[in-house]
Amino acid sequence: MKKHGILLIVCIFLILASCTKSSVGPSLEDILSANPKLQVVFDKYQDDSLKHRAAVFLIENLPFHYSYEGEALNDYLKLFELHGKGTMYPDKVLDSIKRACGSFHLFMIVKEPLM
Incomplete structure (x- = not known):
């Protein structure tokens, strides 16, 4: 019974550790430094938060395409x-x-x- 308790604690710890957000690709700052023309997009959608978040999402996922x-x-x-x-x-x-x-x-x- 004690072995099952330890196994359960280890599994819960691994599940919680896997839920952390870690960056897979380059950061947004790295992408903008590599291509400064993308800053125009941020300036254009600075007033609209939804479009700004969409632009951030697209630019962050650009290296994978x-x-x-x-x-x-x-x-x-x-x-x-x-x-x-x-x-x-x-x-x-x-x-x-x-x-x-x-x-x-x-x-x-x-x-x-x-x-």
């Missing part, structure tokens, strides 16, 4: 431009882009961090 860059991606985006004009159907546009630029592969583009 990325975009793609590369010439292959630019060729693939032509598909959406031509289809958006309504002049060609998607399969015709895709065929013409494949003939002109080759087929699209994900390994041909580079992953760029947003920050």
Whole structure:
């Protein structure tokens, strides 16, 4: 019975210790020092507390997101431009882009961090 009591106390301690808030990524100050243009966002929403909190949330989570860059991606985006004009159907546009630029592969583009 004494062993179960000690085990229960250890489990409660571990649960309480896991509930502490610890930062996973860089701090807001680090992000703003790396990209001072983001300070404009804070200045813009300084009067509206809800929008300011939303901006803080988005900027704090910016390091965990990325975009793609590369010439292959630019060729693939032509598909959406031509289809958006309504002049060609998607399969015709895709065929013409494949003939002109080759087929699209994900390994041909580079992953760029947003920050």
